Amino acid sequence: MKQKITRSHETSEQRKSNIGVRMTILYAIVYSGFVVLSVFFPALMGVESIFGLNLAIAYGLALIVIAIIFAIIYNLLVRIPNTPNTSQALQQPDTEISED
């Protein structure tokens, strides 16, 4: 995992770090959404959403579940061998993240 790649200038550390930073930013956005809703629209948090749960509970539980899912996805992404032959696999994860 740690060898340098000749074709791209990206080392495995840098690649992991890039994936990590993107996922952190994505999570931070979802988390901020929760804080903004709680602060500015507290009444909205009491409105029923999915499964008969109010928005506050559904969003709160979702934040925990999403963190677990992100952790698993991250582990899968960084395990994909980063050699020139699989450079396509390297592209794929990035698009997956932006779609998430």
Add this chain to the structure above:
Amino acid sequence: MGGYFVANSSINWGVNGIAFAGSYLSVASFLGICGLIAFFGYDGFLYSIGFLAGWIIALFVIAEPMKRMGTFTFSDALNHRFNHRGIHLAAGISVLVVSLFYLVPQMVGAGVLIEPLLGIPHYWGVIIVGTAVILIVAVGGMTSTTYVQFFNGGLLLVFAAILTGAVLMRGVTTANRVNEEGSTDLQNFQYQEISAELAGEILLVDLFDAQVIERYATVDSNTGMENLVLYHISHLIPATPLAENQYSVSIKGRTIPFSTTAGDSFWYVEQMDGLPYLRIQDWWRLIPGEDGAYRLIETQFRAVRPDGMVIINGAPEDSSIRLRQVGGISSIPAIHGQGTGAVGPLKMLSVMADPETTILQPRSVVFTSDAGDRITVYYNQPVSGSVFMRPGLLFPLEAKDGEPATTTLLNRLNFISLMLALFLGTAALPHILIRYYTVPDPDAARKSTIVAIISIGLFYIFTMYLGVGAINSGALNPETSNMSAPLLARSFGEILFAMISGIAFTTVLATVSGLIMAASGAVAHDLMSNISRHTFADNTKVLVGRIVAVVFGIIGVILGIFFRDMNVSFLVGWAFAVAASANLPALVMMLFWKKTTAKGIIASILVGILSSVTLILLSPDMWARYGLNPAHAPMPINQPGIVTIPLSFAILVVVSLATAKKSPETTKKLEVKQSIEV
């Protein structure tokens, strides 16, 4: 030396992952959050969310670089590029300060637990746990700490799951099943509710030979309306004669025998129509009803007289005369009848959040009576489930009638500040950071963090059920929210109670030993040699590490006694704020900003510590602790993170730019520019 401080970096990643959970899931997560949810509803769960969200940064940003760049402490990683002894000094100080802030709530939790379990005073609980931890750490070091944390993490997960299962089996119910001391007269007791009339200032009330001694009301500062009206009433209750000068009375469902022989002047028996009555003075809450009618509801109270005597509900406090348990649910949607029976996890939360569900929220008010007694009145406030299960009861975010705009703004800033500190603080906690050095390589660091996120995430989902289960059980201690989880367990039987209490102890041991290890490592690796500029032999470092463990443990014990009645999650919120302000900007910028300099890192850490600790010491909550009026505190909000975290980032950038060495490239550009000008 690597054996004492980092367990020879030989811990398996799976074990390390669960040890992360055991170390991180402190009494704040276990006792504190459960108590906050039971007492304040949804707002307690906000801590669960924030505590878990922080692990995202720990995993994605911090885990692997920490392991790659360091060997013993996170200051190794910070100093990776610079080789500047000032970084070790600043980081070492930061570890000590943050560990101390985190240590205090753990010690408070230990005392809270041991007090009711062994019937000994709070400070003894703190001292006993402190001694146990000091022994584990000073003798065993990181390896034994790791396994204490591993077993604790595993036990916490398993028993939180069992307790959640039991809560779901019970469902949401209005049935009275208070399991106080296994006593049936307590279980069948209902608080008295009597009708009353107000004729002008005079209260007419249906109590025997009643006289109003005092009226006390709290006034809403925004609307000027009275929102809680209490009456101190002297009246007679029937006494049962047992023998000559021996009687018993029933106070709040508790049968209390007493004697009126000489020397015991507290009990005053009057004869009425040949029957004995005891004169009692207690506090009642007045609630306006329909058509100008009123109701008086019995409350519980604790009064401390000027001479130090403590009165509980009208009788002198002793081991059998204590406050009753509180909480419970008074109504649920009609389709469920008395109770839902066993429910699924989602159904449970939706019934709890139903507008037709009424939750009896435990509240209290503290004031000084006309006679100079320090009075605390405990009462249940009925709250709709739809209010209880959304943000607002602990952190008031919605603007209330007549509330000044600045108050609303400050409340909101306080909340944002807390959520920011929780998100950014986790990855900067010293006892979490040291666990990265106990595994062999960066891959193991990553994998163990993932195990940690999964297990901690599951645990935090369980906390929601423990919290609503606790309020549902009606078995809460009105004086401290921290006991809610063990009391919930006791409502299912003594066996679960014993197990949960035992696990709560290992929780304290696991977290505190991690904190003391971090402090011990910081002194031995970062402070000692860099202050004296000497290199010390490995066995000297280990010896110093052990001595620091002892000293640090003793300081924790003393502070744990001082802060005894504060909710432990609340205190931990401060530790996160200090960690996030002191360490996180340095860690993140060192990894991602190439212009970061050693001086920038040092300045950022020191300013982060100083500013966050200063703002905490100037906060309204600390003002109240000093015995001053919280409204006059210089810092208007309790949570400093929103000010100090950006400040620490800014200081790092400014100082780094000011102290930057000119890199070859910039020098070349300058030369070119100069030559053109020439």
